[in-house]
Amino acid sequence: MTQKPGKLRAEFRTELPSGWAFDEIEARIGPIRDQLFKQIGQPVRRKEDRRLVTGRGRFTDDFSVPGECYAALVRSPYPHARIKGIDPSAALELPGVLAVYTGVDALADGLGPIPHSPVPSTKFDVRLTAPDGEAPFIGPHLLLPIDKARHVGEAVAVVIADTKARAEDAAERVDVDWEELPHVTDSLEAIRPGSPRLWDEVPDNTLVCSHFGDADATDAAFQSAAHRVRAKFHINRVTAVTIEPRAALADYDKASARSTLYAGSGGAVRQKRELASVLGIDPDDLRVLSYDVGGNFGARNRVYVEFGLILWASRKLERPVKFTATRSEAFLTDYQGRDLHTTVELALDENGQFLAMRADNVSNVGARCVSLSPLSKGSGLITGSYHIPVAHLVARAVFTNTMCTQAYRSSGRPEVTYAIERLVEIAAEQCGFDPIDLRRRNLVSADQMPYRNAVGAIYDSGAYEENMDKAMALFQWPDIAARRDDARARGKLLGVGLANYVESSIGSPVERAEIAVSPDGEVEVVIGTQPSGQGHETSFAQVVADMLQMPVEAVTITLGDTDIVSVGGGSHSGRSMRHAGTVMTMASADLLAEARRRAGAEFGTPAEDLAFEDGAFKCRATNRFLTLSDLSTATAPLAVARTNEMHAPVFPNGTAICEVEIDPDSCQIEITRYASVDDVGRCINPLIVHGQSHGGIAQGVGQAMWEDCAIDPSSGQQIAGSLLDYGMPRADNVPSFDCEIAEVLSPTNPLGIKAGGEGGTTPALATVTLAVLDALRPLGVRDISMPITPERIWQALASAREANMQELVP
Amino acid sequence: MTTVSLTINGDRRQVDVEDRTLLVDLLRETLGMTGTHVGCDTTQCGACTVILDGKAVKSCTILAVMAEGAELRTIEGLADGDTLHPMQQAFCDNHALQCGFCTPGMIMAAVNIIERHGTDIDESLVRRELEGNLCRCTGYHNIVKAVLDVAGKLPRASE
Numbered sequence: 013m014t015q016k017p018g019k020l021r022a023e024f025r026t027e028l029p030s031g032w033a034f035d036e037i038e039a040r041i042g043p044i045r046d047q048l049f050k051q052i053g054q055p056v057r058r059k060e061d062r063r064l065v066t067g068r069g070r071f072t073d074d075f076s077v078p079g080e081c082y083a084a085l086v087r088s089p090y091p092h093a094r095i096k097g098i099d100p101s102a103a104l105e106l107p108g109v110l111a112v113y114t115g116v117d118a119l120a121d122g123l124g125p126i127p128h129s130p131v132p133s134t135k136f137d138v139r140l141t142a143p144d145g146e147a148p149f150i151g152p153h154l155l156l157p158i159d160k161a162r163h164v165g166e167a168v169a170v171v172i173a174d175t176k177a178r179a180e181d182a183a184e185r186v187d188v189d190w191e192e193l194p195h196v197t198d199s200l201e202a203i204r205p206g207s208p209r210l211w212d213e214v215p216d217n218t219l220v221c222s223h224f225g226d227a228d229a230t231d232a233a234f235q236s237a238a239h240r241v242r243a244k245f246h247i248n249r250v251t252a253v254t255i256e257p258r259a260a261l262a263d264y265d266k267a268s269a270r271s272t273l274y275a276g277s278g279g280a281v282r283q284k285r286e287l288a289s290v291l292g293i294d295p296d297d298l299r300v301l302s303y304d305v306g307g308n309f310g311a312r313n314r315v316y317v318e319f320g321l322i323l324w325a326s327r328k329l330e331r332p333v334k335f336t337a338t339r340s341e342a343f344l345t346d347y348q349g350r351d352l353h354t355t356v357e358l359a360l361d362e363n364g365q366f367l368a369m370r371a372d373n374v375s376n377v378g379a380r381c382v383s384l385s386p387l388s389k390g391s392g393l394i395t396g397s398y399h400i401p402v403a404h405l406v407a408r409a410v411f412t413n414t415m416c417t418q419a420y421r422s423s424g425r426p427e428v429t430y431a432i433e434r435l436v437e438i439a440a441e442q443c444g445f446d447p448i449d450l451r452r453r454n455l456v457s458a459d460q461m462p463y464r465n466a467v468g469a470i471y472d473s474g475a476y477e478e479n480m481d482k483a484m485a486l487f488q489w490p491d492i493a494a495r496r497d498d499a500r501a502r503g504k505l506l507g508v509g510l511a512n513y514v515e516s517s518i519g520s521p522v523e524r525a526e527i528a529v530s531p532d533g534e535v536e537v538v539i540g541t542q543p544s545g546q547g548h549e550t551s552f553a554q555v556v557a558d559m560l561q562m563p564v565e566a567v568t569i570t571l572g573d574t575d576i577v578s579v580g581g582g583s584h585s586g587r588s589m590r591h592a593g594t595v596m597t598m599a600s601a602d603l604l605a606e607a608r609r610r611a612g613a614e615f616g617t618p619a620e621d622l623a624f625e626d627g628a629f630k631c632r633a634t635n636r637f638l639t640l641s642d643l644s645t646a647t648a649p650l651a652v653a654r655t656n657e658m659h660a661p662v663f664p665n666g667t668a669i670c671e672v673e674i675d676p677d678s679c680q681i682e683i684t685r686y687a688s689v690d691d692v693g694r695c696i697n698p699l700i701v702h703g704q705s706h707g708g709i710a711q712g713v714g715q716a717m718w719e720d721c722a723i724d725p726s727s728g729q730q731i732a733g734s735l736l737d738y739g740m741p742r743a744d745n746v747p748s749f750d751c752e753i754a755e756v757l758s759p760t761n762p763l764g765i766k767a768g769g770e771g772g773t774t775p776a777l778a779t780v781t782l783a784v785l786d787a788l789r790p791l792g793v794r795d796i797s798m799p800i801t802p803e804r805i806w807q808a809l810a811s812a813r814e815a816n817m818q819e820l821v822p
Numbered sequence: 823m824t825t826v827s828l829t830i831n832g833d834r835r836q837v838d839v840e841d842r843t844l845l846v847d848l849l850r851e852t853l854g855m856t857g858t859h860v861g862c863d864t865t866q867c868g869a870c871t872v873i874l875d876g877k878a879v880k881s882c883t884i885l886a887v888m889a890e891g892a893e894l895r896t897i898e899g900l901a902d903g904d905t906l907h908p909m910q911q912a913f914c915d916n917h918a919l920q921c922g923f924c925t926p927g928m929i930m931a932a933v934n935i936i937e938r939h940g941t942d943i944d945e946s947l948v949r950r951e952l953e954g955n956l957c958r959c960t961g962y963h964n965i966v967k968a969v970l971d972v973a974g975k976l977p978r979a980s981e
């Protein structure tokens with residue numbers, strides 16, 4: 013069935029850039045022997061659970077400082093409006109109101125913009141530039157704007173009062189003199205000539221326009237192709253809905269001139285660096301604490317204006333200031349996700365071999381550019397899991413009068429996976445191929461790895477076809493026909509959707525680990541990633557426990573306090589386990605080398621003659637041994653630190669299959685089955701990885717079925733402002749999942765880790781949509797957009813009926 | 823200000839509150855019991871779920887003064903010293919929590935399911951009953967499993 017001409021392999025096995033593969037010698041770690049793994053790969057119960065199930069978690073709003081007061085924001089009711097003046101006098105008259113600050117005050121105090129670095133920065137990220145090839149203009153992100161508000165909900169003033177209720181009351185009495193301006197919320201509208209302009213620096217709202225791949229070769233392949241298909245999709249805008257709303261508490265100590273910020277985030281180190289820059293203070297004068305974080309999914313990676321505002325206010329007022337967003341504020345002003353318009357085309361030969369692909373991707377970054385990660389990640393993966401010899405992509409990023417978008421769970425990859433998988437399915441239908449056969453024929457094969465795709469991404473490893481076979485077996489694929497009949501007998505339409513995916517996991521390149529073994533046998537690891545539910549305290553401890561051959565209970569992971577953790581890229585882009593695992597492995601090797609030296613000196617034997625077994629150095633001649641804790645003293649503790657920089661991305665991959673049943677009368681959809689196989693590279697803790705997959709699937713399904721940050725184009729208002737009107741995955745609308753982990757190790761890091769978690773989300777938009785279309789195909793439905801609500805199904809059925817009728821009329 | 827007398831986790835308490843104080847604010851702000859969480863402003867998320875006179879309720883939607891004379895149970899009172907309540911233990915064993923923010927409310931709701939239905943429950947009942955408690959991290963799979971585990975029943979799917 014599979015046809016992989018040998019010449020393709022020779023042609024596309026790729027030259028590897030230096031530093032791509034991991035070099036154990038250069039990294040000064042010994043060979044890693046799997047046989048020694050006792051904890052790695054085990055479903056170890058989580059260390060963090062006990063405090064969380066007993067109500068002793070430490071979430072941001074749980075902290076209070078004596079004398080704290082509260083911040084409330086004055087927000088723009090308009091998508092685009094000039095600020096002609098702000099009069100705080102009525103607010104200041106209210107009891108308990110301490111201050112009202114505006115952008116003019118912030119400017120007078122010398123506050124700078126948030127130094128977002130939206131262009132991904134590793135050596136392997138695709139290069140996004142402005143249309144002229146220069147660095148893109150991103151729109152300065154001042155804490156409070158002075159000229160105009162550029163989206164609904166943008167804060168234009170902050171009120172501080174002694175209670176939260178008083179601050180909110182006062183915020184309503186701040187009088188802003190607005191001059192409404194024309195606005196635009198959709199990115200395709202925004203690039204039309206004559207559209208309202210957000211920034212004078214970017215007259216056509218297009219801040220990024222880059223080309224990738226080979227346009228001429230692609231054109232040539234299209235011209236000679238037997239088949240060509242084309243489709244246009246919009247991957248709708250959604251928001252993270254972390255169940256813990258974003259919150260922060262700023263405390264200023266006048267005596268030391270230092271500020272402390274309690275703020276859950278995706279990484280305290282970045283918050284410290286960027287907020288110190290906003291305030292114009294020495295980073296050493298700011299301590300950021302980020303303990304338990306109630307979900308992130310990308311939304312908490314970047315700095316929020318409120319964090320800077322309360323730090324500034326607490327320094328001016330010399331009082332602690334707290335801000336906790338309401339859910340409505342979270343809906344309006346949490347960084348949002350997706351919102352990509354894409355046009356894709358595929359050329360095939362008469363046998364169904366893919367020849368070439370074109371894509372035109374337009375990302376809506378919102379009112380200013382906080383992150384280009386979604387556009388960038390997606391750009392490298394337009395060809396998906398398939399071998400497509402040539403491709404051409406135009407990638408654009410566009411300003412609109414909407415909240416800024418950011419990486420959201422599996423940044424950029426669900427979008428392009430949706431596009432390629434739907435396109436492949438359309439090709440199968442239009443050209444008369446079986447959709448599974450067509451996929452099989454074109455999947456990148458295991459012996460093509462490492463494989464460079466047509467836009468330059470180097471897939472590290474994987475067995476894509478095996479994933480598909482395993483997922484189909486898990487799903488009991490051969491039973492589909494019987495289940496379809498059974499559903500029909502109950503008056504239901506059953507549909508199945510399968511999607512293959514590959515995603516890149518890159519993330520900021522630097523990570524540091526400090527490991528110390530105390531004389532009483534406790535191992536302390538300090539690391540700069542920041543979990544928000546991923547269980548780092550457990551899985552990281554498993555890695556260090558195995559490296560040092562110590563029990564996992566002895567290992568404590570310290571994170572989230574910038575007075576202790578100095579370096580670290582935070583948790584995003586599935587980077588944590590891989591970056592932390594690598595640097596912890598290196599630091600462990602350093603620690604063992606030092607311990608070996610000490611043991612040799614102690615025994616009076618050459619260090620290299622000692623055996624290391626069960627956490628102790630043994631002298632074979634004398635049978636004496638010394639444990640790591642024996643080799644650590646109060647005056648000379650066994651302690652090391654290692655910083656590592658790692659650029660090569662990894663490519664988690666897999667296959668997911670969704671089954672739905674649709675009631676053709678009520679148009680209700682039920683997900684009746686969901687199976688997935690995810691290649692995460694080495695899996696440290698399967699309990700945790702499965703949990704990540706489950707949550708990821710639910711978020712992808714959520715976007716496909718209910719979630720939508722719909723914006724009314726005429727008013728610029730976001731329609732969903734609460735959990736009453738933003739549909740969410742709930743216990744009663746998602747099924748249990750059948751998930752399997754595949755482990756094809758990555759050659760780019762010592763443990764062979766790829767990443768887990770985002771793979772649940774990446775294919776889910778496609779699987780759900782394809783399942784629904786499969787169910788509705790007999791009734792003539794060929795397209796449906798997300799979220800697939802009963803109303804959309806009803807409309808699709810109605811227009812299919814109408815089209816059928818017209819065909820019948822001569 | 824009104825004085826409210828109620829029993830919290832077995833302790834009699836008398837608390838002075840403003841009439842507009844919500845029950846969850848009495849717990850979090852007045853008493854510093856921060857185990858009960860707030861995740862929304864429209865009675866949708868269930869992070870604030872407590873057991874009031876034997877019924878799971880959303881403490882963000884009840885005024886503190888309405889709890890006069892009531893018996894209230896929160897996440898802080900569930901464990902018996904160092905021994906976790908079976909539901910807390912099942913949440914740990916089945917990895918039914920990730921970030922842990924929804925967890926206190928989820929556990930209180932789950933405890934109440936068993937209290938009301940006994941162990942005669944199945945997956946679809948658990949899913950229906952937990953419809954008012956949102957979790958963004960787990961996809962509910964392991965939460966459902968944990969509740970069924972306490973009842974001695976496990977669902978069909980793999981881990």
Ligand code: FES
Binds near residue numbers: 863864865883
């Ligand atoms: S806080 Fe969301 S339901 Fe109570």
Ligand code: FES
Binds near residue numbers: 255307918960
């Ligand atoms: S565990 Fe994070 S919201 Fe449920």
